[in-house]
Amino acid sequence: MSSDYTYDEQGQFFPFFILTLSGLVTLPLTYNLLRPSKGEFWESIISAFNRRALTKIYRLQDLENTAPRIKSNFKPQHADLVEAQKRKRLRKERRIKRIITVILGYLVMAWMIYLILVTARTTAKVYDPYDVLGISRSADEKAISRHYKRLSLIYHPDKIRPDPAKNETMESLNERFVELTKAYKALTDEEIRNNYLQYGHPDGKQSFSIGIALPKLIVMEGNGKYVLLVYGALLGVLLPYIVGKWWYGSQRYTKERVLVASAGNIFREYKDDITDGGIVNALSSGEEFKDMLKGAQAEAGLAKLEKKVLSENSSFLSTKDRENLKKLDNSTRRKTLALLWAYLGRIDLDDTSLNSEKYEAAPIALALDEAFTAISLAFGNLRPILGSFQTSQNLIQAVPPGSSPLLQLPNFTDAVVKSVEGENAKNHINVQNFMKIPDAERRKLVVGAGLLSEKQYTDAISVAQQLPVLEVSKAFFKVMGEKVITPSSLVQLVVKARFVPPGCTNVPAVDELDLEDIDPDEDDLDALMGRKPAKNRTTKLVDGKKVENKVETIQPPLAHAPYFARDHSPRWHIFLADGKQGKMAVPPFTFTTFDKPIIDEAGKPTFNVQTLKMQFQAPPQVGDFNFVMHMVCDSYMGLDAKMDVTLHIEDPAKAAALEEEDDISEPDEDSIAGQMHALKTGQPPKKKTRKASDDSSDESDTDGDAGDTSDTNTETEDED
Incomplete structure (x- = not known):
């Protein structure tokens, strides 16, 4: 059987070729757009091998898209500029070029599918001698012979003459008679019939043709050198360029998605005793701001900007912060630092371009602050770590370091804060304590001439009552x-x-049962892996049968940050510190979602007890270890919590003694251990029995209740 390779000059296979190529480009880009990541597509593919890292990236990015919002009608000054910066950042993250490429790719694919469906394609027909002769398949050999003789009298070349009206020629008539003869012999001649039955044709094996969906010009004689040149350009130049560009781009960024050069600059600015103002100064060294302030933008409006920021009205700036700004020689960094202070101080720069730039600088600074946090965690000093989290709060809320948390509330200004706290107050009042003041007294403090109107007061109280404390x-x-x-x-x-x-008001008391932590059953793999709470806390009885409750992850509302040109979902960081040495003991665990509803369908607080867990290795020594637990929210000021906790490490001998005191019983029949016991012994395990002397506390222990953690529970004291 021979093969005949031809070129697809009629376009029979070309649509398949183009459809395949466009699909190879369009489908991966579609996946990249539907599941966006901060890095390049191939970086996401590589990160897929690190499932935990990839899941974290996707989870943090999806939060801003799915979280609810705090209800507020407050519109800050320059709200249009803030919204414009949000749209600009979204356009940048969505990568318009990729969207256009995907749209064009699907259009090409749709056109190729259309061509495949409507283009007439010639296909080789299966040889059928009965059809050639025009005879029924049920005819026997005699009937076939008689029918062939009749056809011979009609189509024999010696007897038939071509009809010009039908465009017949002697050649076509001869071919017709040959086909009739082949069909007759295929049904009557033993040898030829064997060929037909074995190969599907009376002539035996047949050749087939393959249409190649390539332009004929490519493989014509004499064009080989050009083909090699094209392949050399694709494989030797374009492919290495694309891979090199991706590799270089991926190596330029840290895992916090900031430039490596920026991380190096921030590292050089780091000091163990760095203040909040010093952190803002360090963030201004980020290389990302050079992309924002390109060319003449670095100098444009700088003098006007500095005059506004360094004016006497900018009382939030310390003497050291002013000196740091004045001594900078690099115009780009100098303008960046001035823009950050203008943003934090909510200074109206009387220039649309400058105001737009200050709102654009804040999200960049927040990303750089994550790099500063990572550097601070590496050193382990408590002051810079807390300072980095507090700087995040300042940037999201547009409030200067050390200022009152009340400035987070809509319409609150320095004048309103002074009316509440007093002119020379040394300590600031947080939102929680402000809301504890009776309403009549609150209203008297903040409503009046030069302060708030009734509507502004109502808006501020509405937002305060929705903050996730x-x-x-x-x-x-x-x-x-x-x-x-x-x-x-x-x-x-x-x-x-x-x-x-x-x-x-009327906050219910905490149910003591909700404060217990129940160990999961040994066959509850999802709970053991931390994917959901323990089974015995998530099952309910329906018609006498256990039904698994659906466990959902609950997101708190997006941060109420009207000045921040980006949506941000709050994160809670919990870590342990050594209070005496001022060092971090256990790195932060970050929580973004919770396992119980925060508000009900009516929008009212549920006061559900949430369970947050962080796992680490205990010290290798026996004794009591005193820590300070810090819980910090990265989005709001004044919501942080701190308390003393003590870790009791017992001698292993005591643990062994406690295990010996416990009754040794057979495993449950429906547990994994029970099934393993049955496989080994060939008999199901015996039912557990109890001594009459067992008290109720022992029963709760065998039920999986970890309520008797008194030896490990830590007495905690809240610190104001």
Whole structure:
């Protein structure tokens, strides 16, 4: 059987070729747009091997798209500029070029599919001698012979004459008679019939043709050198360029998605005793601001900007902060630092371009602050770590470092804050304490000439009552499945907290059962892996049968940040510190979602107790270890919590003694251990029995209740 390779001059296979090529480009780009990441597409593919890192990236990015919003009608000054910067950043993140490429790709694919469906394609027909002769398949050999003789009398070349009206020629008539003869022999001649039955044709094996969907010009003789030149350009120049550009681009960024050069600049600015103003100064060294202030933009309006920022009205700037700004020689960094201070001080620069630039600088500075946080965590000094989190709060709320948390509320100004706190107040009042003031007294403090109107006051109180204040009810250490904590064991810090918005009245008392942490069943793999709470807390009885409750992740509302040109979902960071040495003991665990609803369908607080866990390795020594637990919200000022916690490490011998005191019983029949027992012994395990002397506390232990964690529970004291 021979093969005949031809070129697809009629376009029979060309649509398939183009459809395949366009699909190879369009489909990956579509995936990239539907599941966007901050890095390049191939970087996401590589990150896929690190499932935890990729999941974290997707989760943090999806938060801003799915989280609810705090209801507010407040529109800040220059709200149009803030919205314009949000749209600009969204356009940049969505990558318009990729969207256009995807649209064009789908248009090409749709056109190729249309061509495939409507283009007439010639296909080789299966040879059928009965059809050629025009005879029924049920005819026997005699009937076939008689029919062939009749056709011979009609179509024999000696007897038939061509009809010009039908465009017949002697050649076509001869071919017709040959085909009739072949069909007759295929049904009557034994040898030829065998060929037909075996190969599907009376002549035996047939050749087939393959249409190549390539222009004929490419493979014509004499064009080989040009083909090699094209392949050399594609594989030797274009492909290395694309891979090199991606590699260089991926190496330019840290895992916090800031330029490596920026991280190096911030590292050089780091000091163990750095202040909040010093952190803002360090962030201004980011190389990203050079892209924002290109060319003449670095000098444009700089003198006017500095005059506004360094005026006497800018009382939020310390003497050191002023000196840091004045001594900078680089115009780009000098303007960047002035823009950041103008943003934090909410200074109207009387220039649309400058005001737009100050709102554009804040989200860049927040990204750089994540790099500063990573550097601070590497050094482990408590002051810079807390300062980095506080700088995040300042940037999101557009409030200068050290200022009153009340400035987060809509319409609040320095004059309103002074009316509440007093002229020479040394300590600021947070939103929670402000909302504890009786309404009549609050109104008297902030409503009046030069202060707030009734409507402005109502808007501010409405936002204050929606702030997600997470109050810690209990914090303790435990080891899952154990009664005591032994050296070097994997210990969990369990934090029980609930959202209590400021100004809430009739807050119910915490249910003691909600403060317990129940170990999951041994066959509850999802709970053991931390993917959901313990099974015995998420099942309910329906018609006498256990039904698994659906566990959902609940997001708090997006940060109310009217001056910040980007949506941001709040994060809560919990970490342990050594208060005496001022060092971090356990790195922060970040929480963005919770396992119980925060508000009900009517929009009212549920006061559900949320469970937050962070796992780490216990110290290798026996004894009591005193820590300070910090819980910091990155989006709001004055919502942070701090308390003393003590980790009790017991001697392993004590743990062994406690295990010996426990009754040794057979495993449950429906558990994994019970099934393994049945496989080994060939008999199902015996039902657990109890001694009459067992008290109720023992029963709760075997049910999986970890309520007897008194040895590991930590007495905690809130610190104002």
